[in-house]
Amino acid sequence: MTILVLILAAAGLAVGYGLYARTIDKNIIQPDPKKATPAKMYMDGVDFTPASKNVLFGYQFKSIAALGPIGGPIVAAQWGWLPALLWIILGTFFIGWVQDYASIVVPMRSEGDTFGALSYKLISPRARSILLVFIYLYLLLIMGAFGKVIGQIFLPKPVVPFGILSVILMGLLAGQMTYKWKQDIILTTVITVVVAFFGIWLGQTSAISGIFDGLNNALGANGQKYFWPIIFAIICYLGAVLPIWRWAQPTNYVSFWIIALGMLGGVIGMIVWHPSFGDFPAFTGWTVPGLGPLWPILFVTIACGAISGWHSLVSSSGTARQIERETDALPVGGGAMWMEMVLATISLLTATAAMGGWEAYKEAFAGGKFGVFASGLAAFLNHIGIPTAFGTAYGLVFLTIMGLTICYLVVRFMRVASAEFLGDAIPALKNVHVGAIVALVLSLIVIWTGVWQTIWVLFGGANQMMASLALLIITIWLMSQKKPAAWTFWPFVFMYVTTIVALGYKGVHAFQAAFAGTNVTGNIIAGVIAVVLIVCAGILGYDGVQALSRQRGAAPVKDTP
Amino acid sequence: MQTSARERIREKIRHVAHIAGEILYGMTVFDWVRGARRQRGEIERLFILITFGDIIGLPILPPYYTLRLLPYVVPVLNRWKRSLLRERDLTDLAELIEGVG
Numbered sequence: 001m002t003i004l005v006l007i008l009a010a011a012g013l014a015v016g017y018g019l020y021a022r023t024i025d026k027n028i029i030q031p032d033p034k035k036a037t038p039a040k041m042y043m044d045g046v047d048f049t050p051a052s053k054n055v056l057f058g059y060q061f062k063s064i065a066a067l068g069p070i071g072g073p074i075v076a077a078q079w080g081w082l083p084a085l086l087w088i089i090l091g092t093f094f095i096g097w098v099q100d101y102a103s104i105v106v107p108m109r110s111e112g113d114t115f116g117a118l119s120y121k122l123i124s125p126r127a128r129s130i131l132l133v134f135i136y137l138y139l140l141l142i143m144g145a146f147g148k149v150i151g152q153i154f155l156p157k158p159v160v161p162f163g164i165l166s167v168i169l170m171g172l173l174a175g176q177m178t179y180k181w182k183q184d185i186i187l188t189t190v191i192t193v194v195v196a197f198f199g200i201w202l203g204q205t206s207a208i209s210g211i212f213d214g215l216n217n218a219l220g221a222n223g224q225k226y227f228w229p230i231i232f233a234i235i236c237y238l239g240a241v242l243p244i245w246r247w248a249q250p251t252n253y254v255s256f257w258i259i260a261l262g263m264l265g266g267v268i269g270m271i272v273w274h275p276s277f278g279d280f281p282a283f284t285g286w287t288v289p290g291l292g293p294l295w296p297i298l299f300v301t302i303a304c305g306a307i308s309g310w311h312s313l314v315s316s317s318g319t320a321r322q323i324e325r326e327t328d329a330l331p332v333g334g335g336a337m338w339m340e341m342v343l344a345t346i347s348l349l350t351a352t353a354a355m356g357g358w359e360a361y362k363e364a365f366a367g368g369k370f371g372v373f374a375s376g377l378a379a380f381l382n383h384i385g386i387p388t389a390f391g392t393a394y395g396l397v398f399l400t401i402m403g404l405t406i407c408y409l410v411v412r413f414m415r416v417a418s419a420e421f422l423g424d425a426i427p428a429l430k431n432v433h434v435g436a437i438v439a440l441v442l443s444l445i446v447i448w449t450g451v452w453q454t455i456w457v458l459f460g461g462a463n464q465m466m467a468s469l470a471l472l473i474i475t476i477w478l479m480s481q482k483k484p485a486a487w488t489f490w491p492f493v494f495m496y497v498t499t500i501v502a503l504g505y506k507g508v509h510a511f512q513a514a515f516a517g518t519n520v521t522g523n524i525i526a527g528v529i530a531v532v533l534i535v536c537a538g539i540l541g542y543d544g545v546q547a548l549s550r551q552r553g554a555a556p557v558k559d560t561p
Numbered sequence: 562m563q564t565s566a567r568e569r570i571r572e573k574i575r576h577v578a579h580i581a582g583e584i585l586y587g588m589t590v591f592d593w594v595r596g597a598r599r600q601r602g603e604i605e606r607l608f609i610l611i612t613f614g615d616i617i618g619l620p621i622l623p624p625y626y627t628l629r630l631l632p633y634v635v636p637v638l639n640r641w642k643r644s645l646l647r648e649r650d651l652t653d654l655a656e657l658i659e660g661v662g
Contacts, residue, residue, distance in 0.1 A: 042643055046599050046601075046602030051591075055583045058583070058584040058589075061588065117650065117652075132651055139658075178593070249596055257589075313652055316652070317656045318656025409657060416651065
């Protein structure tokens with residue numbers, strides 16, 4: 001069964017990328033390899049710098065793929081493996097790659113404008129402000145969703161903290177060796193990665209894990225709930241305020257190797273083992289208690305891995321400005337998205353095949369959503385000779401560090417955003433420490449009061465709403481160029497309607513739960529966020545329809561250059 | 562005949578290894594390189610601003626030593642002006658947050 005799923009994913013990739021994507025690229029976008037791209041025209045050696053398509057593919061893939069494509073499929077497997085698999089493959093086929101690819105093409109043909117500038121020009125001036133509201137709420141929800149898992153589930157596990165400490169210390173050493181001691185990058189990599197692995201191994205020995213076990217016993221259940229999220233916040237604070245070369249960049253670098261080697265080992269183990277799904281059902285029913293109906297909730301539960309709005313921002317602000325030839329946009333943008341689909345499929349397999357059956361999955365899921373991935377990865381690694389105890393600790397550290405590396409970059413962004421939004425009214429927010437602390441206090445409130453599944457769905461909803469905004473901008477741009485736009489317009493309509501219904505559903509449920517006295521603060525916060533997102537989406541929809549009708553009657557605009 | 566077939570295979574392997582190396586570079590060190598470039602770019606922008614700010618309307622009276630720098634600065638003036646005056650918003654920073662998915 002595992003092999004069959006992988007074959008299905010490979011078939012989706014072959015037909016989707018090899019046929020559909022290439023046809024769109026060739027017949028509609030018609031890239032010209034001789035045309036000067038913004039990277040060449042405006043080369044400044046900083047933002048606009050041409051890079052090889054292979055380098056950019058690696059950069060794009062690393063920028064888009066992380067906890068999102070891992071978490072979504074694991075949660076969505078509650079509807080059965082088939083709906084999740086179909087959405088991963090078909091979502092990428094009809095929507096995911098379309099957005100990522102076109103998010104490179106449109107800025108590339110618009111002098112390297114980001115989606116902020118494009119929404120201002122193509123939709124309305126207020127569309128840019130709304131986009132920024134989406135981004136801020138999206139990042140807050142990321143902090144809530146990832147922070148809750150890291151602070152309340154992973155860090156309290158006695159085998160995790162020492163491993164995390166080793167990876168962070170090795171990251172700091174990597175930065176010191178590279179920037180201050182001017183050491184060779186290969187030597188730096190070998191030393192720091194090997195020692196980090198040793199630290200992870202040491203962390204799961206009884207001598208070290210016993211210390212954290214004792215600490216947890218001393219804290220008690222209630223103490224743990226507050227203590228570990230504060231540790232999470234301190235790590236994020238340091239990552240957000242220290243120079244990027246000192247903390248965030250080298251820690252991410254060492255983490256990359258920890259994560260990449262784990263994924264590689266997991267895939268090899270999976271191929272060697274190729275387990276069956278056991279009694280894991282293909283379909284469990286149209287509604288999952290606590291999560292909601294298949295439509296629309298599945299389509300926001302799996303965001304990254306099928307379609308993710310954040311990709312459009314990364315593609316337009318980073319990748320589009322480095323594209324050397326127009327023909328590179330498809331292998332870089334489309335190719336990286338298809339690779340992310342493969343990652344999401346593997347993640348689904350860790351939840352289904354590696355668990356050995358439905359009951360084992362439910363048991364692991366109840367013990368922590370992402371814990372399913374850690375146990376699944378350990379099972380795969382076990383088939384290439386890695387002991388399960390180390391494999392599980394490794395899986396947990398792998399996921400924790402993956403989330404942490406994102407979170408401190410998110411706090412970094414949130415402090416810049418609050419300084420930009422409110423810096424004039426509240427000058428204190430321009431201070432890096434105040435901005436970071438405000439972002440972290442907001443995050444801690446969501447972590448301590450929120451309901452994880454609600455936060456995750458809202459996070460997916462904000463993300464998918466950004467995707468529909470990106471698809472709207474792309475559609476308007478295609479219409480302005482008098483090019484066929486059905487391949488982006490219908491995905492936009494689907495994503496827009498689905499996301500609004502999903503946010504409405506979750507918002508209503510959050511308020512109902514709050515009025516019933518369950519998790520009052522967390523549910524009210526979730527409900528308010530859902531309402532804000534829906535109102536913003538409504539305004540964008542109204543402005544978008546007006547922009548579309550403007551374009552229908554307008555003369556074609558010559559693209560640049 | 563056999564040698565050329567072997568040579569072709571060797572060439573193919575070299576090509577694949579080159580691609581794999583570039584992808585790995587993109588996933589790992591490319592970020593560091595971009596970070597260093599960004600830092601250098603910011604310092605350079607600031608330096609030209611305080612020495613040749615009058616070009617974009619900042620009231621700086623060019624001293625003699627600034628004029629001696631002029632021949633070295635001329636080649637980068639266009640890209641400096643574009644880079645300095647380019648409109649930016651928060652979405653410019655989105656690429657800095659990796660792996661959000």
